[in-house]
Amino acid sequence: MEWLTYLLKVSACMGLFYALYYLFLQRLTFFSFNRFYLLSTLVVSFLIPALQLEVERQVEVQQEVPQETPISTVESFTPAGVSNAEAPIVHALPNSVSEDSLFSEYSWQEIMNATYWLIAAVMLVLFVYQMAQLLRHIAKVNKKVGHLKVVYKPTGFTNCSFLNYVFVDQQDLKEEEIAVILQHEAVHANRLHSLDKLFVNVCKVFLWFNPLTYLYAHALEQVHEYEADQEASSIIGNTSYANLLLTIAVRKNNPPFVHSFVKSPLKARIEMLFTNQSKNMKKLAYLLTVPACLALGWLFAVQVVYAEVPKTIAKTINGTESVSSTGFIKVKNTFFGNSTDPAILVEVNSPNGKQMKTGGPPNIVVKFFIDDKVFSLEEAKAFTPTFLKSLSSKQGLGSGRQYDVDGLDEKDNVFWFGKEPKLTEAETKARYYSSKYTGKTIYGKLTGFAFREDRSIMDGFFIKLNNGERIKAYVAPESAVEVSKNLKLGDQIKIKVFHVYYSVLNECAQIGSGTYSKGNKVIFDRNKLMVSNNTLNQQEPFIKTSTKKYKDHVQYVYDVKSPKGKKMTIIKGLDKLKPMFVVDGKVYSFEEAQKFDQAFLNKLSGNQGGGPASLYSLDGLQKGDWVFWFGTEPKLSDDEKRNRSIYAKYNGKTLKAKVMGYSYGTPTRKLMDGFYIETNEGEKMKVFIEVKFAKQINAQLKEGDQLTISISNASYWPKEESIVIHNSKIEKNGRVLFDRSRPVINEG
Known part of the structure; x- marks a missing residue:
């Protein structure tokens, strides 16, 4: 499927380039330019999708990393009620079949792949057969005219050429007419037009399904004839030459890689004979190729790689902040998300103006890697302005567990400048799989279910891709049982991959975030935290919490959505107090509201509202609280x-x-x-x-x-x-x- 995807991208590039030719270039009399344009854009169409260019963008994320689980001796599912001790080696799910029989079946992707290669093989055989027929006649040279080798041939393909071999029907032509034809075919031979046609016909073998390939072939052949006509007509004049074309305009069944004197549409050729030469200023139209290449390169060759930087909260506690004398490093006391636990935020401002941030608990360890040397945070604070100016503009932030460098521990936060530290084997594989699969859609057969080490909690399943590669698809444990109800061994699974890394314990790539589908039904969407069961009904979460940056501080956002009511949102600035909930006069804390079950939520009234606690006179509320209420609004204060x-x-x-x-x-x-x-x-x-x-x-x-x-x-x-x-x-x-x-x- 990757090969077919590549060819579809090639086809898209060809489509844009051919559109430019058809709209702006085909009527120009710069025939050599047009020939070069068609050949070069055909080559570029194959090159652009094959390029792999990366553009890095840093993005702050709060990402849950699923717990890695070791692979069991047998990838299987243990039915509820059966202990691990009692479990047989393989547990077949209901309606499942053995894996050997499953792999004897063909998926639609395999059928499509086989069909493509079968037709391509037929096209190749036809190409070889036509070449063999041509070579058989080449051996029958009758005479030489300059560098041309003439073969007299009254039947089959006549009045045409291949390389420097010219096939002529001398019975119906006068000597002067044969001379004009030889002059015409000499242009094809001198300019190696036959090589162009061979190249295009090879492209047809692989792009037989793409009509643009045939349009390219027709356009290139037309340009060849225009070039040859332009020179040959100079011998007898345009009018006489046009009459000659009409006189011998009998279509022959010629191979696709020979040049026939009268095969191309005569009307267009005759019109071009009498067309005035295009003005040189019109050559500027070829510059349209530049933005087209840039656009296609960005679309198909450039992959934006988002360097994930931990999202941190810049809330200053009691104004505590330390700044190095050069301003290179700032260390602040902060809070993470909605937590009340203190944390540390470290900002690094390099002289080139790029800022990097990391954060963690108060005992966070931050190190710097510069020119193969490791520095501690305290050493980095003492960097002189001269040393800072020498720092490379190429820089990044990573975790110590990513690097195999003495002096860096697994839990270290590492700022690096110049050359990134040597990667561990696991990180090398993680980046390989990330570049290979992130943003892609993959297909495979379900081969087993994954469990944590004690086999008590399911946390995903394994699939075998059509290319034979084995991958684990992670599923949050709280959703895994529901997901498993929709699956059985052998199911064809489609996965839109958002995030993938390498699992050392499972020794394979592991999808951490993606949309999993079976048929046309989404069974799990980790990106949206949604599980699809048999009824496909899943309520939106009652409470969603998030943070957003506003100027130089962070705001806390609480979204509340009941099944019957509208969404209510409160944004609290630097205040870390969480909202309270009042349901029919009863006060609930934020933590209690998070535990409301679906039955309780379904009973909530659609009459709802919110406001600061100072509006109400109700026990359990204190100044500074924000209140979401349902049913009857709480008793108002006198004010x-x-x-x-x-x-x-x-x-x-x-x-x-x-x-x-x-x-x-x-x-x-x-x-x-x-x-x-x-x-x-x-x-x-x-x-x-x-x-x-x-x-x-x-x-x-x-x-x-x-x-x-x-x-x-x-x-x-x-x-x-x-x-x-x-x-x-x-x-x-x-x-x-x-x-x-x-x-x-x-x-x-």
Whole structure:
């Protein structure tokens, strides 16, 4: 299948190149250029998919590495209820058959492969037969004209040439006509056109299924004839030459690699005889080949390799941070994900501007590998600016277990510059399998199920690929039993591979992440953490947690989705407190909510909401908590009742008011944050203005000014002991001074 995939990529390249020729080049009279274009793009079409170029991109990931499990003596499945001691050597699943009989069957991929090679063999035999027929007649040379060897032949293929052999039907032609034909065929011989046709016919053997191959062959033959016609017509003139073509225009059954004087479409040849020469400026059209090659190279030859860097959380604890004097290394105290356990974040900033990060527990060990020498973190902090400038721009980050270098231990985090440390045998194989299978779709037969060392927990299955290679497909233990219900020995499995590595214990490649399918049904998608059972019904997780980077810190994201309701999301900045859940008035912690079973979730009301704990008056909630509630909203606090009343009264309303004075957010009265107003109805309020806009507002307002204020949001602030308008549009004498809803400010 890999060979067929390669040929399909070749066909795609040919398609783009031929489209460029057909649209922009075929009508040009630069026949030699067109010949070179067709031949070179045909060769390039075979070369581009064969190239293997890698482009590395670093990406931060949080990746679960499945536990490696040793291969059992026999790859088999132990039915529930049978102890390991009682288990026979091989356990056949229901409806299973022996592996020997299974391998006697043919998969559709094998049938397709066999069909391809059978037809290719037929094409090759036909090619050899036609060559043999041609060589048989070559031996009957009648005379030589210059370097041409002429064979008089009244029947079969006549008035054509192969290499410097010309086959002529002298019975129906005059001497002057034969002279023109010889001149025409001499051009084919001198320019080695026959070699072009041999090459194209070899391509037909392998690309017999691709119509573009035949279009290429036709276009190349047409260019050959244009070249020969151009020179031969100079002897007797274009008109006489065109009449000669029409006179002997009788189609013969000629082999595909000879040049027939009248085989190519005469109309196009005669039209080209009388076509004016193309202007030299039109040669710029051949430059279209450059972006076409680049695009096809990026599509088929370049593989983006994502260098996985552990995702770390840059939360500073009490501002603790150490920085080397050169700024090369920064060490911060951090948290990982949603954990409350302290950790260390190490940032390396090389002079070329590339930044690398790694992190781990407080006892993390970080080392540097530069020019075959290992340095500790403390030694690296002392690197001089001169030494840092000498560091290579080629750099990377890896784990000590990947490298076979004295001074590097398995748990070390390694920053390297220049040459990457020598890889272990296992890492070499891991990268080989990663480049071979990552992003690919593979097919194979299921040969057995994989268990952990004590054979108590299933964690995947083994397949034998069509190329004979054996691979383990990892399945999370919590999903393995459900997956096994859909499988039996001998099943054809399709796997879209996302991540693959090498298992030392199993001595084979192991797929860590991918989409596994049987027939048209997905049975397991590790990339989406989805298992497909017989009913194909699997509920979306109730709680999903993730992190995202915002500016220089990390935010914690909690997504909650009940079966009946909509998704609710809360993003908490540097606060590591986890959300609380209230179901029909009862409070549950985050950990308790994670254990809700499906039956409980199915009963949750579609009436739901969320908000900070300060909104509610309920035992079990504390300040700083975020609350997701279902069913009846928790009892509101007095302040929240007042706020909702104020919001209902003022939201969307427009008031006429008078400025009573300025408001300052600090006791020193240095930072203005708004002003006080009194409405025409006698209500006193504060209008909040962001500090960065306060100076402009201060310059345009004075006490006693009459304003029109359109309110978008208002609430009660206990600290101010008054209603505060948060979002509003402020107008004075019909001119907008400030519109926080857009937001804009008129500095008038």
